[in-house]
Amino acid sequence: MICDAHIHVGYYNRKGHAEPFYYSPRRICTVLKKCGVDEFVYSSTSMQTHGIDFGDVNREMWEVQKIFGKGAHPFLWVTKRYHFANPKLSDLEYGFYEGVKLHGLDGSQWITENADALEDILSIAEKYDKPVMIHTGREEDARPSNYLPLILNHPNLRFNLAHGRPTEEVKECMGASNSVFADISYMDPDDIPKFLSDGWADRLLWGSDFPTYAAISGKSLTKTMREDVKNYKWLAERIDFAANFRRYLKGGS
Numbered sequence: 001m002i003c004d005a006h007i008h009v010g011y012y013n014r015k016g017h018a019e020p021f022y023y024s025p026r027r028i029c030t031v032l033k034k035c036g037v038d039e040f041v042y043s044s045t046s047m048q049t050h051g052i053d054f055g056d057v058n059r060e061m062w063e064v065q066k067i068f069g070k071g072a073h074p075f076l077w078v079t080k081r082y083h084f085a086n087p088k089l090s091d092l093e094y095g096f097y098e099g100v101k102l103h104g105l106d107g108s109q110w111i112t113e114n115a116d117a118l119e120d121i122l123s124i125a126e127k128y129d130k131p132v133m134i135h136t137g138r139e140e141d142a143r144p145s146n147y148l149p150l151i152l153n154h155p156n157l158r159f160n161l162a163h164g165r166p167t168e169e170v171k172e173c174m175g176a177s178n179s180v181f182a183d184i185s186y187m188d189p190d191d192i193p194k195f196l197s198d199g200w201a202d203r204l205l206w207g208s209d210f211p212t213y214a215a216i217s218g219k220s221l222t223k224t225m226r227e228d229v230k231n232y233k234w235l236a237e238r239i240d241f242a243a244n245f246r247r248y249l250k251g252g253s
Contacts, residue, residue, distance in 0.1 A: 002232055003039045003245035005183045006133070006162055006207030007032070009064055010046030010057070015218035020049055023211050025063040027221070032068065032210075035225040039071040039245065041133070043101040047077035054082060058091065065096075073249060075099040075133055080108040083117050089124045098249065099131040104141030111146045122154050131158040131248055136165050136182075144169040151177050158248055160205060167191045174203050181248045183207025184235075196238060205248060206232050206241040 009028045014021035023045075032040065044060055046052045057077075065072045076097040078089065091097055100121065104110045110118040125132050136144050144161050151159055151173060164170045164182035173180045182200075184192060185207035195204055214224040232241070246252075 001038045001242045002036055002229060003206060003242050004032075004037055004208050004210070004228075004232075005041045005160060005181075005205035005245055005248065006185045006209045007040040007042040008045045008210065008212065009042055010044040010060060011049040011052065012045045012212065012215050014215040021215065023215070025060060025067055028211065029064060029067040029072075031221045031225050034222060035229050037225075037229070039073065041073045041075055041099065041249070043075040043077040043133070045077075047079050047082060048103070048106040054085065062096070073098045075101040077101040077103070078108075078121055079103075079106055080110075080114055080117070083108075083114075083121060087117075087120065089121065092124065092128045092130060097130065099133060100125045101133045103135040105135060105137070105139060109141050111141045111143075118150065119153075122150055122157060126154050126157050129156070129251075131160065133160040133162050133183075136161045136163050136170065138166060144173050148173050148176060151180060155179065158251060160248060162207060163187060163209075164191070164195075164204075167194060171195070171198060171200065174200055181205050181244065185209035186213075192235070201239050202244060202247075204239050204241070205244055206235070206239075 011020035061074045158179045161182045164187045181203045183205040208228040
C-alpha cells in the first residue's frame with residue numbers, strides 16, 4: 001500500500017507561467033490513481049494565493065475526496081489571513097478536515113511574529129484531536145527547534161515535521177516527544193539512513209510534496225510521481241510507511 005503524507009492541490013507557480021497555475025483536483029487525483037497511490041494527506045496551496053476565497057478552497061478540498069474517495073485525507077492549511085478571518089477554525093468542527101497544515105514561510109511567520117496565534121491554533125487542533133503538519137527548514141519560522149516548546153506544550157498532538165530539516169533538530173524533537181513524525185519530501189537522501197541508524201524508522205512518513213517539484217522543474221506530473229513511487233517502493237523495504245501513516249493520522253502504537 002502506497003501512502004503519501006504530503007500532497008497538494010490548487011494554485012502554484014509553474015515554470016514557464018507568469019501567473020499561478022491551477023492543479024485541479026481531477027488532474028491530481030488522476031495522476032495519483034494512475035501511479036498506484038492508495039492514500040494521501042493533502043492540503044490546498046490556494047490558501048496562500050492572493051485573492052482566493054476560503055469557500056472556494058473548501059469546495060476544492062471536498063472535490064478531491066469526491067473524486068478519489070476516502071483514501072484522500074484533507075488537512076486545513078491555516079494561514080495568518082485565514083486565522084484572522086476565522087480565529088476559532090470553525091471548519092474543523094464539521095469532521096471533514098482530518099488535520100491542520102502550517103507553513104511559517106507563507107507569510108504567516110508563526111514563530112517570529114504570531115506565536116500567540118500559533119498557540120491558539122495548536123490548542124484548537126488538540127481540542128479536536130487533529131494531527132498537525134509543519135513545514136520545516138533552516139529559516140527562523142521553519143526551524144524544528146523553534147517549534148519544540150510548542151510540541152512539548154501539546155503532548156496529545158501528533159506532529160509531522162514536513163521535509164525533516166535540519167536533521168539534527170528533527171531528531172531532537174523526536175527524542176523529546178513520541179508524537180513527532182517527519183515526512184521525507186525534499187529530504188537529503190543521505191539523511192534518511194541517519195534516521196534509520198538512530199532508530200527512528202517508525203517515525204518516518206513517505207512524502208512527495210507533489211506536484212511542487214513537477215511545477216518548479218516543468219517535468220511531467222505522471223513521470224515525476226512514477227519516479228517518486230519507485231523510490232517509495234525501494235525505501236518501503238526498510239520502512240513501514242503505511243503503518244507509520246496510520247499511526248500519524250489515527251494515533252495508537
